[in-house]
Amino acid sequence: MKKMNKAASDGTNKGGRPVGLEPRNRSIHCRFTEKEHQLIEHMERVFSLSKANLIRTRVLENAEPLILDGLEFAKELRAIGTELGRAGNNINQLAKHANTLEKSGLLNESVVTRFNVLIESYNVVQTELIKTLRKVTRDSAKKYKI
Structure with a gap:
């Protein structure tokens, strides 16, 4: 004879799907x-998810990576490119100044060391x-098959 759990024996639970804390209605x-x-x-077949779970997962759990404002992204890229260009120009000016100081024998070794650290940091970034x-x-390109 099968053993019945307490909930089923008192008639409160007939088995089946458990009631969620927040039912989807x-x-x-x-x-x-x-x-x-x-x-x-x-995608349903590949990820072994129902359509509802697939859409829930893609929309609700991965919302940040999926939603991309192309115009805002392009503006940010443009701003980053501009900033990198300015930093490159500053580096060129510093290098020219250092070369001028070196030719006149006024270049300090600590300036060269600091300059090299800044250049390396810039290159890493x-x-x-x-x-x-x-x-x-x-x-x-992969996602949108471009």
């Missing part, structure tokens, strides 16, 4: 093109920025 209806629908069905931008463009 609201719905949103959305229409898709045939191509979009096929993509969703493909620039390299990391380039890597990040390449990754973003690669990921976008």
Whole structure:
């Protein structure tokens, strides 16, 4: 004979799906093109999720990476590029000044050391920025099949 748990024996729980703390009783209806629908069905199979869970996960849990304001992103990139250009110009001016001081024998070794540290720091930041931008463009190209 099967053992019944306490909840089932007193008639309060007949088994089946447990009642959630926050039941999902609201719905949103959305229409898709045939191509979009096929993509969703493909993702459903690949990720082994129901359509509802797939959409919930992609929209609610991954909202930040999915939502990208292209214009704002372009403005930020432009601002970063401008700032890098200014920093590069400043470095060139400092290098010219250091060369002038060196020719006249007035260049201090601590200035050269500090300049080299700043140049290295600039190069590290620039390299990391380039890597990040390449990754973003690669990921976008894959995602949108560009």
